[in-house]
Amino acid sequence: MKRKWALGLWTIALSYVLTSCSAAVSQDKSPGPIQTVETTANIPTSTPNPIPTSTLTPTPLLPAKAYMICIDPGHQAKANNELEPVGPHSKEMKPKVSSGTQGITTKKPESVLNLEVSLLLRDKLLAEGYQVMMTREKQDVNLSNKDRADIANNAQADLFVRIHADGSELQSIEGISVQYPAENSSFPKTMLQTSKDAAAEVLKVMLDKTGAKSKGIVARSDLSGFNWAKVPSILIEMGFMTNSAEDVRMSTADYQDKLADGIKRGIEQWITKYSK
Numbered sequence: 072m073k074r075k076w077a078l079g080l081w082t083i084a085l086s087y088v089l090t091s092c093s094a095a096v097s098q099d100k101s102p103g104p105i106q107t108v109e110t111t112a113n114i115p116t117s118t119p120n121p122i123p124t125s126t127l128t129p130t131p132l133l134p135a136k137a138y139m140i141c142i143d144p145g146h147q148a149k150a151n152n153e154l155e156p157v158g159p160h161s162k163e164m165k166p167k168v169s170s171g172t173q174g175i176t177t178k179k180p181e182s183v184l185n186l187e188v189s190l191l192l193r194d195k196l197l198a199e200g201y202q203v204m205m206t207r208e209k210q211d212v213n214l215s216n217k218d219r220a221d222i223a224n225n226a227q228a229d230l231f232v233r234i235h236a237d238g239s240e241l242q243s244i245e246g247i248s249v250q251y252p253a254e255n256s257s258f259p260k261t262m263l264q265t266s267k268d269a270a271a272e273v274l275k276v277m278l279d280k281t282g283a284k285s286k287g288i289v290a291r292s293d294l295s296g297f298n299w300a301k302v303p304s305i306l307i308e309m310g311f312m313t314n315s316a317e318d319v320r321m322s323t324a325d326y327q328d329k330l331a332d333g334i335k336r337g338i339e340q341w342i343t344k345y346s347k
């Protein structure tokens with residue numbers, strides 16, 4: 072009889088612990104995928120006196136909130152010069168999607184380079200537990216800039232990341248810039264600062280990873296892809312395809328990995344710094 076009573080008490084206590092644990096996990100929105108990974112990575116594997124596992128706080132296998140990142144590899148195989156409004160309520164019209172620039176030495180179309188780095192970024196984010204929505208995974212699509220923003224909106228993305236490369240008539244110009252929606256754009260005012268913060272963090276980490284020159288962060292009010300977006304948005308210009316050295320560099324596997332890694336870590340840093 073006594074043993075049955077004790078067992079009953081123990082069962083109640085255990086179910087209380089389990090219930091309170093799961094409640095704590097579902098309410099805690101702060102730990103993103105970064106913290107999970109970094110916590111694991113920081114535990115030395117060859118500590119002389121390893122900490123007994125029982126004293127370690129268990130690391131959840133899945134983050135409490137898996138962030139949704141929408142990646143848009145800029146442009147596509149063929150430009151679409153049909154017009155669409157540059158933003159909601161705007162009378163100004165712009166081509167649905169332009170052809171982009173081209174490698175001065177590699178002759179690679181910008182749309183191909185954008186897709187190469189975007190697919191690398193997708194895999195890196197998925198490997199760390201993020202949810203990823205791609206606007207395209209192949210060249211042969213017909214998606215206007217508004218269509219791309221709509222994909223990010225429908226996915227309720229935490230960040231809409233548009234991947235592009237730059238071009239200039241001055242072949243000496245090189246470097247990375249990250250654009251964000253300007254205050255006078257149609258972009259939701261509540262998300263302006265969030266987007267600007269993301270642009271700054273991503274640029275900082277990308278420069279650190281690649282050693283590229285900085286062209287700074289740039290506010291834009293004239294981009295349909297920003298104006299139709301309703302989620303935090305940035306556009307990364309990874310480098311100048313009209314600069315021969317940077318063009319060639321951006322097509323090497325090693326540098327593409329640095330670009331994608333810089334973007335991923337920049338996003339992580341932004342989430343760590345600004346998520347509540």
Ligand SMILES: [Zn+2]
Nearest residue numbers: 145171235236
């Ligand atoms: Zn572009």
